[in-house]
């Protein structure tokens with residue numbers, strides 16, 4: 001896949017199976033993510049990788065959070081199983097650093113760009129990936145379990161694996177509502 005195709009066809013894939021990314025494929029994804037535009041080079045993002053038995057541990061973290069907020073047992077069980085939807089999950093967080101020139105929103109935006117780049121780099125290598133959040137991403141218990149503070153934020157969980165079928169490429173968007181050439 002060349003860069004033009006990558007940049008104009010990226011699509012998400014929710015149906016993911018083994019094999020997950022190889023260590024080399026993962027390294028390529030992290031290299032891409034580290035190219036996110038980064039005001040003052042703070043690198044305000046962290047990527048926590050879950051594979052194999054660690055996926056079950058992430059499931060336990062989700063289930064515990066569901067239990068804490070009083071969810072029914074069926075929902076607690078479902079929360080436990082969510083990370084098993086892919087062979088590998090990357091939790092992406094914004095690790096906030098107080099900085100006089102870089103407000104929190106900019107650090108969040110940088111981490112969001114890094115998340116997209118992770119997905120782009122997965123897609124470019126023939127892998128499938130989908131960016132998911134759910135309420136877990138905003139749960140303080142989940143944040144704490146992942147070693148984050150109240151100041152930090154979870155951008156989401158990138159589920160990565162082999163697409164069950166070739167990732168369907170979504171149709172092009174209607175740009176008329178999106179783009180306005182000022183003065184025309």
Ligand SMILES: Cc1cc2nc3c(=O)[nH]c(=O)nc-3n(C[C@H](O)[C@H](O)[C@H](O)COP(=O)(O)O)c2cc1C
Pocket residue numbers: 010011012013130131132133134155156170
């Ligand atoms: C911040 C963020 C959170 C998202 N959370 C979810 C989610 O929890 N569940 C889900 O199915 N899709 C979620 N999505 C949407 C998918 O990642 C995906 O973008 C969407 O299905 C459209 O497909 P596309 O990426 O191929 O255009 C989220 C997207 C973003 C940017």
